[in-house]
Amino acid sequence: MLEVFIFATLNGLVTGLLLFMLASGLTLIFSMMGVLNFAHASFYMLGAYFAYSISLYLGFWAGLIFAPLIVGVLGALVERYGLRRVHQSGHVAELVFTFGMAFLIEEAVQFFWGPDTKNYQSPDLLDFPLFTLFGQEFPAYRGFMIGISISIFIGLYYLLTRSRVGIIIQAAITHPHTVANLGHNVPFIFMGVFGVGTALAGIAGVIAGPILTTFPGMAVVLGSIVFVIVVIGGLGSLVGAFIASLLIGLLQSYAIASDVGVQDLLNVLGLEFDRNHPLTDLWTLTLPQVAPILPFLLLVLVLIFRPTGLMGKREQ
Amino acid sequence: MPTRFIQNALKLRTLLLISIISLSSTARTQEPIRIAFMDPLSGAFASVGTSGLKQLEFAADYLFNSHGGILDGRTIEIVPLDNQNSPTETQIQFRRAVSEGIRIIFQGNGSAVANALNSAVTRHNRRNPGQEILQINYSAVDPILTEENCSFWHFRFDAHEVMKLNVLTDYIASNPDIKSVYIIGQNYSFGQILSDTSIALLKEKRPDIEIVGNELHPIGQVKDFTPYVTKIVSSGADAVITGNWGADMVSLARSIIDNGLDIPIFTFYAAYDGITATLGADGKNMIRLIHNETSNPIPTEQRKEFIRAFKAANPNNDVTQPRITNALSMIVLAMEETQSTDPYDIALALEDMRFTTLSGEEIWMRGEDHQIFQSLHISVHTDEGIEFDADNSGFGLFSEYHVPTEETIVPTSCRMRRPSR
Numbered sequence: 001m002l003e004v005f006i007f008a009t010l011n012g013l014v015t016g017l018l019l020f021m022l023a024s025g026l027t028l029i030f031s032m033m034g035v036l037n038f039a040h041a042s043f044y045m046l047g048a049y050f051a052y053s054i055s056l057y058l059g060f061w062a063g064l065i066f067a068p069l070i071v072g073v074l075g076a077l078v079e080r081y082g083l084r085r086v087h088q089s090g091h092v093a094e095l096v097f098t099f100g101m102a103f104l105i106e107e108a109v110q111f112f113w114g115p116d117t118k119n120y121q122s123p124d125l126l127d128f129p130l131f132t133l134f135g136q137e138f139p140a141y142r143g144f145m146i147g148i149s150i151s152i153f154i155g156l157y158y159l160l161t162r163s164r165v166g167i168i169i170q171a172a173i174t175h176p177h178t179v180a181n182l183g184h185n186v187p188f189i190f191m192g193v194f195g196v197g198t199a200l201a202g203i204a205g206v207i208a209g210p211i212l213t214t215f216p217g218m219a220v221v222l223g224s225i226v227f228v229i230v231v232i233g234g235l236g237s238l239v240g241a242f243i244a245s246l247l248i249g250l251l252q253s254y255a256i257a258s259d260v261g262v263q264d265l266l267n268v269l270g271l272e273f274d275r276n277h278p279l280t281d282l283w284t285l286t287l288p289q290v291a292p293i294l295p296f297l298l299l300v301l302v303l304i305f306r307p308t309g310l311m312g313k314r315e316q
Numbered sequence: 317m318p319t320r321f322i323q324n325a326l327k328l329r330t331l332l333l334i335s336i337i338s339l340s341s342t343a344r345t346q347e348p349i350r351i352a353f354m355d356p357l358s359g360a361f362a363s364v365g366t367s368g369l370k371q372l373e374f375a376a377d378y379l380f381n382s383h384g385g386i387l388d389g390r391t392i393e394i395v396p397l398d399n400q401n402s403p404t405e406t407q408i409q410f411r412r413a414v415s416e417g418i419r420i421i422f423q424g425n426g427s428a429v430a431n432a433l434n435s436a437v438t439r440h441n442r443r444n445p446g447q448e449i450l451q452i453n454y455s456a457v458d459p460i461l462t463e464e465n466c467s468f469w470h471f472r473f474d475a476h477e478v479m480k481l482n483v484l485t486d487y488i489a490s491n492p493d494i495k496s497v498y499i500i501g502q503n504y505s506f507g508q509i510l511s512d513t514s515i516a517l518l519k520e521k522r523p524d525i526e527i528v529g530n531e532l533h534p535i536g537q538v539k540d541f542t543p544y545v546t547k548i549v550s551s552g553a554d555a556v557i558t559g560n561w562g563a564d565m566v567s568l569a570r571s572i573i574d575n576g577l578d579i580p581i582f583t584f585y586a587a588y589d590g591i592t593a594t595l596g597a598d599g600k601n602m603i604r605l606i607h608n609e610t611s612n613p614i615p616t617e618q619r620k621e622f623i624r625a626f627k628a629a630n631p632n633n634d635v636t637q638p639r640i641t642n643a644l645s646m647i648v649l650a651m652e653e654t655q656s657t658d659p660y661d662i663a664l665a666l667e668d669m670r671f672t673t674l675s676g677e678e679i680w681m682r683g684e685d686h687q688i689f690q691s692l693h694i695s696v697h698t699d700e701g702i703e704f705d706a707d708n709s710g711f712g713l714f715s716e717y718h719v720p721t722e723e724t725i726v727p728t729s730c731r732m733r734r735p736s737r
Contacts, residue, residue, distance in 0.1 A: 003550055004546065004547070004550050007543075007546040007550075008543060008546065011540070011542045011543045011546060012543075014540075014542075015539065015540055106358070107358075110358070110362065114363075114366075114632065115357075115358075115362035115363045115365075115366045116363035116366075116367070116589045116590040116632075117363060117563065117566045117589065117590030117591070117593075117594065118590065119590065119593035119594055119596075119707070119709070122574075129576060134550070135549065136546065136549050136550065136575070137575055137576035139574050139575065139576075141574070142542075142574075211540065211542075211570060211571075211574060212539055212540055212567065213563065213566045213567050213570055213590075213594070215360070215362075215363065215563055215566070215590070216358070216359075216362055217359050217360030217361070217362070217536070217563055220359065220360065221360065221536070221537065221539055222539060225539075252543075253543050256543040256544060256547070257543055257546065257547060288531060288533070289503060289532055289533070289534075291533075292533075292534050292537045292538065
């Protein structure tokens with residue numbers, strides 16, 4: 001039982017931190033522009049595909065450096081020549097624009113790389129078990145993922161709260177006009193933040209591609225869950241996004257690892273139904289089966305009891 | 317080898333020759349025979365769908381269109397319809413096919429979708445006599461389609477799930493080293509039947525085998541299978557049975573390899589479309605598949621030529637489902653025999669048709685429930701003895717266990733309602 005618990009925790013940590021890399025960029029962009037970027041997970045997918053193509057020629061590590069850069073530049077261009085123009089027509093237009101981008105990117109990926117799964121491999125250097133516990137191996141690559149995500153969180157947190165750039169960004173979020181009057185180029189800051197946000201998604205794609213497999217549906221699979229995290233954490237809160245990511249990663253992992261179901265609950269209550277009962281599907285439901293919908297359940301609960309999200313500062 | 321296929325082809329060619337001479341002027345103006353291909357062409361399962369589409373298009377061109385078409389010079393046109401692997405979208409695409417006057421629909425990926433299409437087709441055909449649609453199921457294996465819900469307008473060209481599991485559990489039961497089994501599948505009819513049937517059959521054949529895990533996960537939703545693999549490892553299972561396909565199979569295989577699990581994995585669909593390349597050397601001799609039509613060695617020169625020609629036209633794809641070719645060839649034969657493209661005539665001709673495939677094997681479409689019967693094979697993922705690899709990876713499937721057609725035949729509970737004409 002202990003081994004299951006330890007590995008469930010590690011797995012949850014990996015998933016949670018990966019989700020955080022996506023959610024951090026999304027929440028940054030939201031706090032700045034007041035718009036949810038529906039195409040955010042698509043930039044994650046682009047990161048994986050660029051890294052795959054680069055890794056074919058220059059190896060994994062070159063991909064890790066260049067792919068996020070390319071994605072970041074692409075993101076900045078999208079902001080500069082797409083979003084900024086649409087911005088004048090209001091938030092709805094911006095939402096629809098990013099929504100359309102998501103489809104466009106998915107189609108483009110299918111067009112250039114084809115619909116089948118790409119054989120994007122983790123580097124040979126990390127192809128060994130980090131440690132073996134109770135006969136189970138923990139791959140070094142997963143340890144590497146944890147390391148990268150945590151350093152990004154620390155770096156980002158430090159940048160935003162301690163550095164001069166971070167102070168200007170924070171000021172631009174709350175008081176854009178004052179910042180502009182002080183002589184700072186606010187549109188440029190917005191473009192930069194959008195670029196960095198998408199580059200973060202790109203990094204997530206680069207390191208997730210080898211283990212979550214690289215295929216055109218990867219954005220859709222992760223897309224909805226990232227929004228859930230941003231809302232649960234509180235829109236615009238980096239710390240909130242961090243907590244929510246870990247919460248959801250661990251929640252899903254523990255749910256899958258568990259072996260309890262409605263049946264056990266009924267046993268405790270001393271109830272029994274026979275197999276031909278019309279609601280038999282409900283009585284035989286197990287926690288692992290509902291694991292993927294738990295985040296959405298959590299979302300509903302948070303919205304009911306704490307509509308601002310865990311760390312949200314927005315007042316009604 | 318003077319097989320029936322060659323005889324048919326020769327017959328066809330003479331017919332064509334006569335038709336070309338006599339109707340050369342009218343042949344060009346004749347309308348093509350349009351066949352819809354309705355499967356996921358976008359989303360998580362796009363790779364499986366597009367690969368099937370390429371095979372159907374190639375088979376139509378290579379076998380028929382390039383030889384002057386069928387039925388006195390008519391060509392076959394494949395119309396791709398993207399159902400996104402969703403039953404709802406299938407209904408919409410079905411209406412579209414109907415409004416475009418298409419009378420034959422190929423569909424294979426996902427039994428949930430096949431069931432939705434089956435009921436849509438049955439309803440449409442009941443309400444629109446004379447405008448019937450024919451459902452050609454080349455891959456959906458839920459037994460219900462040829463049992464309780466069997467329909468005169470539905471034909472299945474793949475062995476159904478229980479037939480495959482029968483063979484697979486025989487194979488597992490014959491291996492004394494396997495004492496415990498873990499079952500994992502996608503949570504819909506296919507996965508549920510997989511787990512129920514495997515448990516029942518194993519209990520009957522090897523009561524000493526313990527089922528140490530029985531997991532269903534939502535289809536196309538799981539990002540990372542590592543938590544599941546962790547459970548498999550800690551259960552101490554000696555073998556895994558899974559029915560996963562498409563992206564779910566790739567991710568599961570990836571997690572199994574990454575976590576160093578080294579036990580036999582018995583699957584339905586763990587090859588091609590990126591899966592073989594993903595498994596690579598790590599999955600060697602570990603992954604086994606149950607399927608029809610042998611992979612390596614290929615028994616006939618005809619099949620080899622077909623595969624080579626396909627690879628020349630589609631270097632990044634493989635002939636993953638020879639049954640698509642079989643289905644199309646049998647439909648064309650039915651059209652030629654009846655000189656008609658009417659689904660009713662085709663359906664009658666298909667019933668109890670015996671057809672010799674490119675592999676030189678005679679397969680049988682049972683009239684009672686419209687289920688195909690042919691030999692089944694268990695193949696292993698390896699790079700030894702592989703003449704035709706998958707994903708250009710050097711690895712492929714080597715067929716090592718064969719079950720002749722007679723032993724795959726199972727009774728059916730189908731009571732078909734036949735249209736009266």
